[in-house]
Amino acid sequence: MSWTLTAHDLPDLARGATLLGTGGGGDPYIGQMLVQQVLGDGEITILDPEEIADELFVIPTAQMGAPTVMVEKIPAGTEPLLALRTLEAHLGRTAEATMPIECGGINSMIPLIVAAESGLPVVDADGMGRAFPELSMETFAVYGVQGSPLALAGERGEKVIIDTGADNRQMESFARAVTIRLGGVGHIAEYAMTGADVRRTAVPRTLSMALNLGRAIRLAREQHRSPFTAIADTLAQTLYSHVRELHVGKVVDVERRTTEGFARGKATISNLDDTGVPVEINFQNENLVARRGDELLAIVPDLICIVDHETAEPITTEGLRYGQRVRVLGISTPDLMRSEAALETFGPQAFGLSDSFVPVEQLSGP
Amino acid sequence: MSWTLTAHDLPDLARGATLLGTGGGGDPYIGQMLVQQVLGDGEITILDPEEIADELFVIPTAQMGAPTVMVEKIPAGTEPLLALRTLEAHLGRTAEATMPIECGGINSMIPLIVAAESGLPVVDADGMGRAFPELSMETFAVYGVQGSPLALAGERGEKVIIDTGADNRQMESFARAVTIRLGGVGHIAEYAMTGADVRRTAVPRTLSMALNLGRAIRLAREQHRSPFTAIADTLAQTLYSHVRELHVGKVVDVERRTTEGFARGKATISNLDDTGVPVEINFQNENLVARRGDELLAIVPDLICIVDHETAEPITTEGLRYGQRVRVLGISTPDLMRSEAALETFGPQAFGLSDSFVPVEQLSGP
Structure with a gap:
């Protein structure tokens, strides 16, 4: 079922996403602050992957870089939407939703920044089912959605479009090289796909799973139950x-x-x-x-x-x-x-x- | 005056371009072979910069990388035209001529490969008046033509578009990073400009200067005169x-x-x-x-x-x-x-x- 996310949910989501980050994924607390800043009292529509139209056009958004750098180099906040708009312009097609490529760590939050800024809904699914270090490590890729073309944006408005055809590892390599030149953090839009592709290739309901995990841990603590059982x-x-x-x-x-x-x-x-x-x-x-x-x-x-x-x-x-x-x-x-x-x-x-x-x-x- | 270049001119051009390469610029002999291969008995129209129309749309083409790698990693030959076509598609505008960004070294030859493959004429001018190691080191840039957007192509059909606005050094940095990931050599189209821009910002008649230098050295040797006087x-x-x-x-x-x-x-x-x-x-x-x-x-x-x-x-x-x-x-x-x-x-x-x-x-x- 589709649902609505507000700023109230963010601390729980951040906690759950950190767990799913399995040690990495970048610090979601920084992402949480960026979402809060643009979302305010607003809300974000989260779409259940089983309910979206086959032809819904989805452009996932994310941050890439080393977590050790991400905690020191805070994004301006405008980069993820710039990446999405850059990919839209390149494809000549407008996104109808965004989605995480990674549900663990800060990348649980980046699509929410895009959603809060643009009004787009977010699909409750991702392509890693956790966090992984490379852009090619996606269930999207495993089941036949191509990462290219990828759009990458920097904090001073830099825009890069990378098209390596079906070679997602080369795409990762180029995007990583540019991200390093950006100081270690870049923002990207990639793996553009349809609703039918989402159902076929994405790990479903991982955003709600992160939120539920974070909430369950908090409630167990508040109620003096074991958070591990929760x-x-x-x-x-x-x-x-x-x-x-x-x-x-x-x-x-x-x-x-x-x-x-x-x-x-x-x-x-x-x-x-x-x-x-x-x-x-x-x-x-x-x-x-x-x-x-x-x-x-x-x-x-x-x-x-x-x-x-x-x-x-x-x-x-x-x-x-x-x-x-x-x-x-x-x-x-x-x-x-x-x-x-x-x-x-x-x-x-x-x-x-x-x-x-x-x-x-x-x-x-x- | 505009003139016609044939395969017969290439050895002299290569010699002159190596001199103007001032030790670098990449080996033009490899470029010469690539031009010969596609040009055959054909000819290339070289446009005098004083005679071109103000509104002529020119997309310069080049190779970038370390000369030490260029002598070991021979290009497929299709990359420079792919870079030009990629930039055309991005800009939504078709080139009416190409031009060197650098008259020294292999980059005297790369626009000739594009010309031989596409039938486009080549403007007799460049943006370095010699060879320089970085894409931002252009008279084009000095006198106000922006390098971005730049298109970069790899030998396996990889395409990258880089837009850093007026920041040509950041453009160079990103393109260099991707070129390193390509194994040390990339092919680019950048500094798209008009005929009026060429006259205002380019070093004129450097392609013919390279050819004349190479020819003068050869003729002096053949005629037992001093090549230094020549x-x-x-x-x-x-x-x-x-x-x-x-x-x-x-x-x-x-x-x-x-x-x-x-x-x-x-x-x-x-x-x-x-x-x-x-x-x-x-x-x-x-x-x-x-x-x-x-x-x-x-x-x-x-x-x-x-x-x-x-x-x-x-x-x-x-x-x-x-x-x-x-x-x-x-x-x-x-x-x-x-x-x-x-x-x-x-x-x-x-x-x-x-x-x-x-x-x-x-x-x-x-």
């Missing part, structure tokens, strides 16, 4: 039905470097009593793989989320600090993100990992 | 009227590295008898400054050309070899390349040099 209960009603607590411990080391426009590194999380084998989590913007010694705990595209051990507040890789007490959650992804074609696009090998994908629900018991 | 006599009839022999010596050292898409380095040229102070020439793709110890011999935008000491064959920085016997020539640039605005755009400070510009004819006697 997370599990919320996800049980979605395509993300398996949740596993992979580890409880303390952050003892974080290696982080920003290279080639990405934040890469490794977090080491000991046990609470400092005995036993610590858990290591490797990330490229997002958490990619969790291991305890040689034991695989969870691997991309399944979600690996580090959260506060009591409040379940999700923690991004740039928010990790020595001594934090955390829980590591593994969350299963929907079947359309685990097909052979999907794993080729954003499975372990796409990140240079030698491990094969094993579903998190097979790696550990309930 | 160069001086040819230039005396142009806006480049002062030629100085700055040094005769042997190449004893060349430092060269390709960084950020440029070939940077330094050549050291001793005296023939190995006594005295050697001459050092710094380059960024092109030769920028020649010094003998603390003595300034010539500096950008004046031309510093290294040529074979007997045949006057011009030598590019990537062609420099230990032990080569060479002469270093300094050639004065036209007044429109020495104005305050011109020196801001491509004078010594634009390359990070601390020296002020001094005309080569003031630095050394005839």
Whole structure:
């Protein structure tokens, strides 16, 4: 069912989107402030993907860049709509809705900025079902929607149109190169598609899932219930039905470097009593793989989320600090993100990992 | 007067364009082969800039990249015309002529490839009056023609449109970033302008100057006259009227590295008898400054050309070899390349040099 979003919903949405960011995705709190600024007392129509017309013309919008830069370089706020308008002009066709390409992190918010500024509705779906570091890592791409032409906008009105045909990786490469020249953050419109394409290729209802997760965590805290049970209960009603607590411990080391426009590194999380084998989590913007010694705990595209051990507040890789007490959650992804074609696009090998994908629900018991 | 160019002219044009490349500009011999391939027995109309209509719509075309890469990565040949067609589609306007943005090096040839493939005429003028390493270093830019929108094409049909408004340096930065992702070579169409703009902003008759220089050198050799006198006599009839022999010596050292898409380095040229102070020439793709110890011999935008000491064959920085016997020539640039605005755009400070510009004819006697 389609629904209406107001500024009141934004803190919960930001919390849920940070969880789905699996350590990356950029800080949604900055996006939240930008949405609040333009939305005010207004509201945004969120369209259910099952209810939209086959011919609805949708242009997704997003931010790209390294999360470590995004927290220091606040966007002007006009860039995402400029990207959409630039793509409209290039295509000679007007968007009837926008949509996230990524439901985790700040990209849950960018289409809302566009919606608040333009009055366009937002489709409740995305192309990552979480956060991924590259523009080519989209279910849209896996199931045949082309990312090109892509429009990229900068804060001083710079406009770039990139058309690499069916080669989404080359599109990602060019857009990344320009984004680095923009100082590390760019805003984009890409994967223009129809309502029928959305139903065929997108992960459905991920914006409402993020909102519901964030709300459930908050309500559990307010009502002194376990936020972890709230997370599990919320996800049980979605395509993300398996949740596993992979580890409880303390952050003892974080290696982080920003290279080639990405934040890469490794977090080491000991046990609470400092005995036993610590858990290591490797990330490229997002958490990619969790291991305890040689034991695989969870691997991309399944979600690996580090959260506060009591409040379940999700923690991004740039928010990790020595001594934090955390829980590591593994969350299963929907079947359309685990097909052979999907794993080729954003499975372990796409990140240079030698491990094969094993579903998190097979790696550990309930 | 407008004239006709055939494949017969290409070796002379290549030789002259290499001289005007002042060590850089990319190897025109590769461009020459590409032109020959598409031109065959055909001919290309070269338009005199004084004779074109005010409203003639001109889209210049060029290659960008590091010369060190250009000699290893041969273009498919279809990219420059694809760049022009991409810009035409973006502007909704059809080109009536193309033109070099740079008369030195391979960019003397790229518009000829476009002309041979499309039948378009080529305007006998350019925006550098030599070769420079960056797209923003154009007399077009100095006198108010905007580089944006720029279209860039890759060998696998990739198309990128860059619009940074009046900021030609940001345009250069984005195009350079994409070119690096293309493997180091890209093809572009930019600085779209009218015939009136050409007359106001371009360095006139530089294509015919390159051809005349190359022909004069060849004829002097064939007729056992001094090719150096032939160069001086040819230039005396142009806006480049002062030629100085700055040094005769042997190449004893060349430092060269390709960084950020440029070939940077330094050549050291001793005296023939190995006594005295050697001459050092710094380059960024092109030769920028020649010094003998603390003595300034010539500096950008004046031309510093290294040529074979007997045949006057011009030598590019990537062609420099230990032990080569060479002469270093300094050639004065036209007044429109020495104005305050011109020196801001491509004078010594634009390359990070601390020296002020001094005309080569003031630095050394005839």
